[in-house]
Amino acid sequence: MCAGDDHNCPDFEQHRQKFLENLGADRRTFLKSALLTAGGAAGFGASSLVGPALAQVSAAHQPAQRAFHYLPATDETVHWGYFSKTLKPKIEINSGDLVTIEALTHHAADDMERMVKGDPGAESVYLWTKDRKGVNRRGAGPEDASLFGRGAGEGLGVHICTGPVYVRGAEPGDVLEVRILDVVPRPCANPAFAGKAFGSNAAAWWGFHYKDLITEPKTREVITIYEIDATGERNWAQAVYNFRWTPQTDPFGVVHPTIDYPGVPVDHSTVVENHDVLKGIRVPVRPHFGVIGLAPKEADMVDSIPPSYTGGNIDNWRIGKGATMYYPVAVDGALLSVGDPHASQGDSELCGTAIECSLTGTFQIILHKKADLPGTALEGLEHPMLETQNEWLVHGFSYANYLEELGGDAQSAIYDKSSVDLALRDAFRKMRHFLMTTQGLTEDEAISLITVSADFGITQVVDGNWGVHAIIRKDIFAGRA
CATH class of the missing domain: 2.60.120.580 (Acetamidase/Formamidase-like domains)
Structure with a gap:
């Protein structure tokens, strides 16, 4: 019998739709179980922002x-x-x-x-x-x-x-x-x-x-x-x-x-x-x-x-x-x-x-509502940020908000103005801000830690607004109270 995989079946579309619905139900059950096991919203990451x-x-x-x-x-x-x-x-x-x-x-x-x-x-x-x-x-x-x-x-x-x-x-x-x-x-x-x-x-x-x-x-x-x-x-x-x-x-x-x-x-x-x-x-x-x-x-x-x-x-x-x-x-x-x-x-x-x-x-x-953010790691977040199980990453761009910074012709000008230097500068500033605000470091402490522990990588050099990311490992802070 066709299970949504026989294109010669006269009822192929009906069978395929049923297969997708059943697959969806199975996936829903799996994901809900995984979410409950993880402790819901608070349990996705032990060191979450x-x-x-x-x-x-x-x-x-x-x-x-x-x-x-x-x-x-x-x-x-x-x-x-x-x-x-x-x-x-x-x-x-x-x-x-x-x-x-x-x-x-x-x-x-x-x-x-x-x-x-x-x-x-x-x-x-x-x-x-x-x-x-x-x-x-x-x-x-x-x-x-x-x-x-x-x-x-x-x-x-x-x-x-x-x-x-x-x-x-x-x-x-x-x-x-x-x-x-x-x-x-x-x-x-x-x-x-x-x-x-x-x-x-x-x-x-x-x-x-x-x-x-x-x-x-x-x-x-x-x-x-x-x-x-x-x-x-x-x-x-x-x-x-x-x-x-x-x-x-x-x-x-x-x-x-x-x-x-x-x-x-x-x-x-x-x-x-x-x-x-x-x-x-x-x-x-x-x-x-x-x-x-x-x-x-x-x-x-x-x-x-x-x-x-x-x-x-x-x-x-x-x-x-x-x-x-x-x-x-x-x-x-x-x-x-x-x-x-x-x-x-x-x-x-x-x-x-x-x-x-x-x-x-x-x-x-x-x-996360703005009124609930003061005093948290997300307060004042003005850029996309990535978190994995082991790392925090900030994304720097040649222009953090090119639509605002480059004016009326921003959507064409951005393709002529991007550089890795600008993106690296933005990534550095964002990582410095992240360490000072979320970890309570002084600027001097942040700069030293960035230099000896953060990894900077070129995210992309083909998207008009070029990108550099900065990565800091979470376990660096394991000894802090």
């Missing part, structure tokens, strides 16, 4: 019964390439609720057979015929493509973001705690590749490497398709093949000489697939979300590429299962969106992308 007092106060604002929500990725639930405080929420949740969110990669059109075919949600998002697109606007640019003629939104912002999620009671000045409880790959729905998932890595024109190529042709974009085991039995990815981008004509008749507009379906009859690549290489899989962010207040339509004070495209591979992110709330409801899922990425994301692979994440969302 949210101490017992704040956890108790924040829990008092939550309903007695936590709800579980599921937000699939479809043409009705995603926004492509931008954040906006004007977006209508797709779901509303209470503080403390759990929500599973499907996130689609914006590079799935690099291999539609492996990453779109047979998947109703992905097919609805990637639908593009000569008559219409499933999701028309792709980017924060003009709807009429009057700047470059590339398409609605002009590709000024590229990520498929699921949401937004409206958090009841969230107001500017509050802090949103986002716990990542689970991350799983989205299995390929094409029966030819059962049990597998796939991702794409594009060494593209916006990559840090692009003007430093040494072999001919020296202006080339190369896409490598990777395979991941969707069953979870294998924790590494392997390359399947690569190809050089050739000018692609989209279904509306627009020619794309480079990768300049998201979701353009690649016609594989125009490219040469090289299947003899990275033989014997096993890339460790560390699934994470390149984009988790709240809506900023500064503009109605904000490019999804540069990260900023409300999060967004941070591209830190540590933002995966077991991690917690903290974000300052800028607009009512917070308006949380999730996208840019990655199977794996190294610090810097040097060539422009990671292994861009669709994932599904389960999150617990906790709201």
Whole structure:
């Protein structure tokens, strides 16, 4: 009998939906049990930035019964390439609720057979015929493509973001705690590749490497398709093949000489697939979300590429299962969106992308009210912060809030003004502030400790607003009262 896996079954869609519902029920039971075992809101981390007092106060604002929500990725639930405080929420949740969110990669059109075919949600998002697109606007640019003629939104912002999620009671000045409880790959729905998932890595024109190529042709974009085991039995990815981008004509008749507009379906009859690549290489899989962010207040339509004070495209591979992110709330409801899922990425994301692979994440969302923050580690938080079981991380950017700092043309100026030096300076200042305010250190003590104990890394140099993160281990403070 078909269990939602036989595409030839006349009742395939009905059986697949039942399978997903049953899977959802099993996952809900597992997560609720895990949450109770962990002690609920106060027990996620023994050394959490949210101490017992704040956890108790924040829990008092939550309903007695936590709800579980599921937000699939479809043409009705995603926004492509931008954040906006004007977006209508797709779901509303209470503080403390759990929500599973499907996130689609914006590079799935690099291999539609492996990453779109047979998947109703992905097919609805990637639908593009000569008559219409499933999701028309792709980017924060003009709807009429009057700047470059590339398409609605002009590709000024590229990520498929699921949401937004409206958090009841969230107001500017509050802090949103986002716990990542689970991350799983989205299995390929094409029966030819059962049990597998796939991702794409594009060494593209916006990559840090692009003007430093040494072999001919020296202006080339190369896409490598990777395979991941969707069953979870294998924790590494392997390359399947690569190809050089050739000018692609989209279904509306627009020619794309480079990768300049998201979701353009690649016609594989125009490219040469090289299947003899990275033989014997096993890339460790560390699934994470390149984009988790709240809506900023500064503009109605904000490019999804540069990260900023409300999060967004941070591209830190540590933002995966077991991690917690903290974000300052800028607009009512917070308006949380999730996208840019990655199977794996190294610090810097040097060539422009990671292994861009669709994932599904389960999150617990906790709201901390501004009035409850004085005297806590979250008081005055003005930037996204990451916490793992063993570490605290601050994220520095070339411009901490580029939308405010660079004025009316910020969304274009940021691409010309970023530098690692500026991002490093911002990360240092944030870590210094963190140590002085949360650990009670003097400035001199903080500077010495940063120098001898903190690790600075280049998060990414490809997202317009470049990023440097600073990491401090929690066990350094184990001897303090």
